[in-house]
Amino acid sequence: MAKEVLKEVATDSGETEFQLRLKRVEGVGLATTRTGQHYFMLDSADYWYDVIQESYPRTKKCSCKSEWFTLQIRYYYREHCDDVEYIEVLSTCANCAKTSIALGVEIHYSPTDGLVNRPLVFCKNPQIKYKAKQLNGLWTDAEFLNTVQHCFQLGFFVYCWYFVKQENKRFFKSVSIEELADMGNFLRLYLSQKELTVSDVAQATDELGVYLKEDLWRTGELIELTSYNINGNEMYFVRYATQFIDKAGEVQDKSESFRAKTIQFEQYLKEHFINKRHKNCFDGEWGYAQFLKDRK
Ligand SMILES: [Zn+2]
Numbered sequence: 001m002a003k004e005v006l007k008e009v010a011t012d013s014g015e016t017e018f019q020l021r022l023k024r025v026e027g028v029g030l031a032t033t034r035t036g037q038h039y040f041m042l043d044s045a046d047y048w049y050d051v052i053q054e055s056y057p058r059t060k061k062c063s064c065k066s067e068w069f070t071l072q073i074r075y076y077y078r079e080h081c082d083d084v085e086y087i088e089v090l091s092t093c094a095n096c097a098k099t100s101i102a103l104g105v106e107i108h109y110s111p112t113d114g115l116v117n118r119p120l121v122f123c124k125n126p127q128i129k130y131k132a133k134q135l136n137g138l139w140t141d142a143e144f145l146n147t148v149q150h151c152f153q154l155g156f157f158v159y160c161w162y163f164v165k166q167e168n169k170r171f172f173k174s175v176s177i178e179e180l181a182d183m184g185n186f187l188r189l190y191l192s193q194k195e196l197t198v199s200d201v202a203q204a205t206d207e208l209g210v211y212l213k214e215d216l217w218r219t220g221e222l223i224e225l226t227s228y229n230i231n232g233n234e235m236y237f238v239r240y241a242t243q244f245i246d247k248a249g250e251v252q253d254k255s256e257s258f259r260a261k262t263i264q265f266e267q268y269l270k271e272h273f274i275n276k277r278h279k280n281c282f283d284g285e286w287g288y289a290q291f292l293k294d295r296k
Contacts, residue, residue, distance in 0.1 A: 002079045009071035021057040027105040039120035049245045066095035084112040132241035138287025156191040170209030193221035193258045221258040
């Protein structure tokens, strides 16, 4: 049987009671001590700032209303190997001693000794915001293609990640507006400030093709476009950021020329679409009319 190790959690200065802010789906958490010191749990530092941009998690409360917990971490090791495969963070209420699993995280990388030796990583400021936009719009094919055409004119390089059913394979390449028009569906479209190669953006490649990293728009100088069919209308999602948080936890500006292009892009949306459904929504005439009809 594979090895399991249970560890008590304490800070370097010996504090053992924490308030917890958790995003369980994303597997990240922040622990705050009685003296107000913040710590990322496990490898949360890599994801925390991205995850909290939309909403900052509230503190965990026990059913007895207490929000102070002691922590234990259970490490599940891979068979015949020194790497950890799965980690459970167990929280015990400091008031009523009720225990629950606060966080469960699967680990897909190696080595993992950092997670065992330093389960808490000091965090100076857990609440940093950076400038990011998440917009959407109900667009026809023509409105979508006109928007991309405008991005070509702004000087963006246009890349597409798409799936070819006949080959059961995913591809990533730069596309022209004609190719995009012929393609129909795609997985993601990138409007990029600079030229991209597969190695810049790929998480992995195998016989089923290229798998891209998630959330490239957060750190990269690019606009990400995805689309979903919602009740027969094509809803496009547009994401980009003109700032990012560096490894040291500081907010950095992306290039001035990327910022200038995003402003021109927003100007295009304001001039060509209807901005009434919500402040982040830019709909085409047809899409907006459908939305009003569906609402009745
Ligand atoms: Zn309790």
